[in-house]
Amino acid sequence: MTLGKLALLCACTLAPLAGHAQNDEFTKPWDDGNRAIVIDPYEGNDKLNWDEIAKDKRVVAIIHRATQGMETDAKYQERKTEALKRGYLWGSYHLGRPGDPIAQAKFYLDVTRPADTEVIALDIEGTSSHDMSLADAKAFIDYIARQTGRYPVFYTNHNTTRIITEQASGKATVFSKTPLWYARYLSTVTDFPKGVWTTYALWQFSSEQNCKQTGKCLYNVPGTDRYMDINVFYGSPEELKARWPFRSPTVEAQN
Template identity: 25%
Template sequence: MSSRNNPIAAVQKKKTVSATRKKGTTSSKSSRAPKRVQMKTSHGMPVWLRNILAVLIVGCFSVAFYYFFIRPYAYRWKPCHGLKEYGVCIPDGYDVHGIDVSHYQGKIDWQKLRQNKETVTPLHFVFMKATEGGDHGDTTFSANFANARNHGFIRGAYHFYIPSTDALKQADFFIRTVKLDTGDLPPVLDVEMTGRKNKTELQQGIKRWLDRVEAYYGVKPILYTSYKFKTRYLDDSIFNAYPYWIAHYYVDSVKYQGKWDFWQHTDVGNVPGIEEEVDLNVFNGTLEDLKKLTIK
């Protein structure tokens, strides 16, 4: 007998179809559910964990950026409680100021620079780069060295030391290039790199340069290097016998515990007569003390 002629069978069939449809709908929803879970976990990692890691990465990057790029130069933005000159806060307690220059400063207007001898923070001395390594001379040295004397500055010359080049070759090159005269500051050795030399080899080479130059000019050379370099690589007592010119930027005072004569306290000075930023220095003594240090 067909369901068409049997009302009871027709009702049962209708219920069966309805149940099947509901079951199918439930199965379809169940099959889609894992997909939503997968979107939340993104490659197997829960969203909350991914967010925490992102925050940690950003935090670490911010700390590293501050430590390496902001903290070392924070002194630039500190309030200046003393005298501000040449665009920077001048260290308190020093009366004798000076600069050091090289070809990086370009052509200097010496007439205009000379006017800085009459400011509240007068410039008295100028160091100039003369040589580097065994054969590289600074292109502006001859003109700067002559102009410094002609415009009334106490002048000095320095050599940039290259550890990989023979120390005596470097010393002889400096001697051939620089003719110091009465009233000039002693020759300067600028040491900033170790090269591939170990500490002992580095110190031996530096000492050879110092000995050769001292024997020629008859005066102990000035040793220039940073505070950290000096304490790490030139901590031998033999180097304490030389006048020390310390490079230590963006601090209120020199932290070095030993004796020092010059302090290069900034590399961002703005001095009339020089278009580019320039290093500023102070001498640890009076003007008479500075003159006593010069070649007789």
């Protein structure tokens, strides 16, 4: 997502696909040419050559940063228009910052005005003073759910996933209603913190953290910079199209 991110969607919404063990899900699934790939750009990703990207038939969806805090991503609208024209699945995310979470949620919805076919997501990159707090994240998620009738996808890193799971300790939590977008820049994960979630909806496995800085990209999408954030879906492009936009248990929308 942002160039400053550190190494850094719910058991009830996206259980592991039948017949596959967790080891398969967490052991270089992108090496399987049948697995779908999703990129998630933001305005800092200057290189986005659509004709080149189209050569990778595994890339069928794009989730673009729309807002952060109370600011709009300058590239969001033009890239959404181009992506939809080219037939990609579309989604957006809000990068949560300290401050009023309801004001941020309203701002995000006002900017994106998401269609029912679009992924909506909250990005919490960690638990530092630069990030939206987990308490505020809950308020943001609840508001989005009430307004849209569905829970957003929740993006975060391994450490925050572990903290949320430990804090829940078997108790009900709003996070369990969100599909997990898991950020972990490794080839293999053996310690996924099960509890709130049993697996991921998307796994962000490559970014500047393990590509631009080390020169060891786990996957390259043509037409993008080497530091493009790349995600894998544990299923085929057709299966991803069927699951998009990762609907969770719905709630009654409120005006």
